[in-house]
Amino acid sequence: xxxxxxxxxxxxxxxxxxxxxxxxxxxxxxxxxxxxxxxxxxxxxxxxxxxxxxxxxxxxxxxxxxxxxxxxxxxxxxxxxxxxxxxxxxxxxxxxxxxxxxxxxxxxxxxxxxxxxxxxxxxxxxxxxxxxxxxxxxxxxxxxxxxxxxxxxxxxxxxxxxxxxxxxxxxxxxxxxxxxxxxxxxxxxxxxxxxxxxxxxxxxxxxxxxxxxxxxxxxxxxxxxxxxxxxxxxxxxxxxxxxxxxxxxxxxxxxxxxxxxxxxxxxxxxxxxxxxxxxxxxxxxxxxxxxxxxxxxxxxxxxxxxx
Amino acid sequence: xxxxxxxxxxxxxxxxxxxxxxxxxxxxxxxxxxxxxxxxxxxxxxxxxxxxxxxxxxxxxxxxxxxxxxxxxxxxxxxxxxxxxxxxxxxxxxxxxxxxxxxxxxxxxxxxxxxxxxxxxxxxxxxxxxxxxxxxxxxxxxxxxxxxxxxxxxxxxxxxxxxxxxxxxxxxxxxxxxxxxxxxxxxxxxxxxxxxxxxxxxxxxxxxxxxxxxxxxxxxxxxxxxxxxxxxxxxxxxxxxxxx
Numbered sequence: 295x296x297x298x299x300x301x302x303x304x305x306x307x308x309x310x311x312x313x314x315x316x317x318x319x320x321x322x323x324x325x326x327x328x329x330x331x332x333x334x335x336x337x338x339x340x341x342x343x344x345x346x347x348x349x350x351x352x353x354x355x356x357x358x359x360x361x362x363x364x365x366x367x368x369x370x371x372x373x374x375x376x377x378x379x380x381x382x383x384x385x386x387x388x389x390x391x392x393x394x395x396x397x398x399x400x401x402x403x404x405x406x407x408x409x410x411x412x413x414x415x416x417x418x419x420x421x422x423x424x425x426x427x428x429x430x431x432x433x434x435x436x437x438x439x440x441x442x443x444x445x446x447x448x449x450x451x452x453x454x455x456x457x458x459x460x461x462x463x464x465x466x467x468x469x470x471x472x473x474x475x476x477x478x479x480x481x482x483x484x485x486x487x488x489x490x491x492x493x494x495x496x497x498x499x500x501x502x503x504x505x506x507x508x509x510x511x512x513x514x515x516x517x518x519x520x521x522x523x524x525x526x527x528x529x530x531x532x533x534x535x536x537x538x539x540x541x542x543x544x545x546x547x548x549x550x551x552x553x554x555x556x557x558x559x560x561x562x563x564x565x566x567x568x569x570x571x572x573x574x575x576x577x578x579x580x581x582x583x584x585x586x587x588x589x590x591x592x593x594x595x596x597x598x599x600x601x
Numbered sequence: 602x603x604x605x606x607x608x609x610x611x612x613x614x615x616x617x618x619x620x621x622x623x624x625x626x627x628x629x630x631x632x633x634x635x636x637x638x639x640x641x642x643x644x645x646x647x648x649x650x651x652x653x654x655x656x657x658x659x660x661x662x663x664x665x666x667x668x669x670x671x672x673x674x675x676x677x678x679x680x681x682x683x684x685x686x687x688x689x690x691x692x693x694x695x696x697x698x699x700x701x702x703x704x705x706x707x708x709x710x711x712x713x714x715x716x717x718x719x720x721x722x723x724x725x726x727x728x729x730x731x732x733x734x735x736x737x738x739x740x741x742x743x744x745x746x747x748x749x750x751x752x753x754x755x756x757x758x759x760x761x762x763x764x765x766x767x768x769x770x771x772x773x774x775x776x777x778x779x780x781x782x783x784x785x786x787x788x789x790x791x792x793x794x795x796x797x798x799x800x801x802x803x804x805x806x807x808x809x810x811x812x813x814x815x816x817x818x819x820x821x822x823x824x825x826x827x828x829x830x831x832x833x834x835x836x837x838x839x840x841x842x843x844x845x
Binding site: 343346347348349350367368371372374376378379380381382383384385386387391394395396398399400401424440 | 604605607608611612614615616681685686687688689690691692693694695696843844845
């Protein structure tokens with residue numbers, strides 16, 4: 295049986311007639327970054343709220359570190375850090391004072407815990423500044439500092455890049471990757487932006503209208519959605535030999551109806567076409583796949599990109 | 602619990618409400634002082650006695666200022682975790698909701714008692730400045746006891762305001778609620794029903810100002826029953842509430 299850090303079993307949450315989360319089964323292995331991907335209102339935040347005990351499930355179970363979370367909350371939550379939606383802080387206090395409150399409540403006695411957390415998120419240079427004067431991005435970073443201060447084994451981040459500028463997003467991405475790699479922290483990150491999830495996650499759970507549509511590793515997803523050039527030719531065998539010998543093309547797939555998918559040599563389709571024709575191989579169609587991952591996501595949730 | 606209480610104090614750092622609450626508590630001694638100075642200038646021969654000043658000041662503090670002032674503090678302490686979005690940080694540590702609730706109640710008691718003693722001390726200082734008469738240890742002790750009894754009983758009666766705050770998650774309904782309670786105080790302050798209405802019964806108990814129609818137990822019962830019902834309803838709601 296796989297060693298899941300977090301597993302939900304038929305997790306369901308209903309609000310009167312509306313089902314926000316519908317029999318959700320997600321599986322998060324140890325030491326990976328799990329991306330919970332879905333459009334706004336898909337049920338991501340409700341799921342994370344249920345995991346953190348802020349909202350009660352209508353049905354189903356949540357197991358964290360192999361233990362039922364409702365029965366073992368006291369043992370589990372001290373090992374978890376989280377940001378659910380916008381992080382909140384006491385505006386009349388500074389960042390170190392806000393963290394001092396959480397440290398005291400968590401029973402953290404290490405003196406450098408607060409300065410360590412603030413330095414990890416780059417907020418250690420203005421310790422006297424009140425949180426009321428912080429930008430949304432700074433508050434977001436302070437939220438991360440609060441979530442990692444007690445060195446959790448599981449980090450749950452709901453849309454953590456909200457309010458961050460492009461550099462901040464890149465820093466956050468690198469920070470999460472470092473945290474996962476250096477400290478083997480398991481991270482669950484939710485987002486509605488595929489490209490954001492794609493760059494950090496090892497495993498993606500696509501959620502739509504409260505249902506988990508697919509749980510897939512990023513490797514499998516990329517494999518399934520690799521960019522390619524597709525030539526439809528009259529003589530497939532001859533074309534393949536020609537491309538291998540003349541252009542050293544080895545990364546390709548042969549499909550039905552004379553189609554050859556080439557996963558390299560992008561931008562050279564004209565040159566390849568001309569060479570094939572000059573060698574009496576008729577090319578009836580050339581197709582280029584573009585932005586397939588985005589299309590795949592849109593197709594999966596059954597909508598259009600503009601929806 | 603000590604950790605929780607100490608963090609509640611830390612949350613008040615640089616909070617303007619603490620200073621504002623002191624100004625609020627100072628209103629009653631200051632207004633009474635000005636009124637008695639006016640009386641003294643009109644009738645210089647009539648002595649102004651300390652026990653009268655203490656008693657009048659406590660009346661305004663308990664019946665008029667206290668309910669609303671302590672209501673505002675209550676709303677601030679309980680509502681800020683919602684408005685500043687900090688409740689989820691605390692509950693996911695995890696911290697027991699009951700313990701969090703109780704730590705806020707203890708802070709509220711300390712705050713109310715501090716303001717009560719501040720008002721008592723200020724009345725004394727104003728009395729000395731105004732050269733009022735009849736100051737003795739017995740007068741001071743009697744007044745101090747009346748003030749503390751008033752403060753503690755008003756503290757017990759904050760539980761319905763906590764419930765309103767938790768239900769509405771907004772300062773305005775809580776303030777409107779306490780203003781309404783104060784208005785009823787004003788309406789029945791001179792009638793016999795003052796011994797039955799919890800918020801005016803506070804002064805009746807503090808002053809031992811009972812009436813023959815209703816035994817003292819009625820006043821105590823009305824206060825404790827209101828407090829207990831408010832507390833139970835507020836704790837049950839807070840424990841069951843989902844955080845969105």
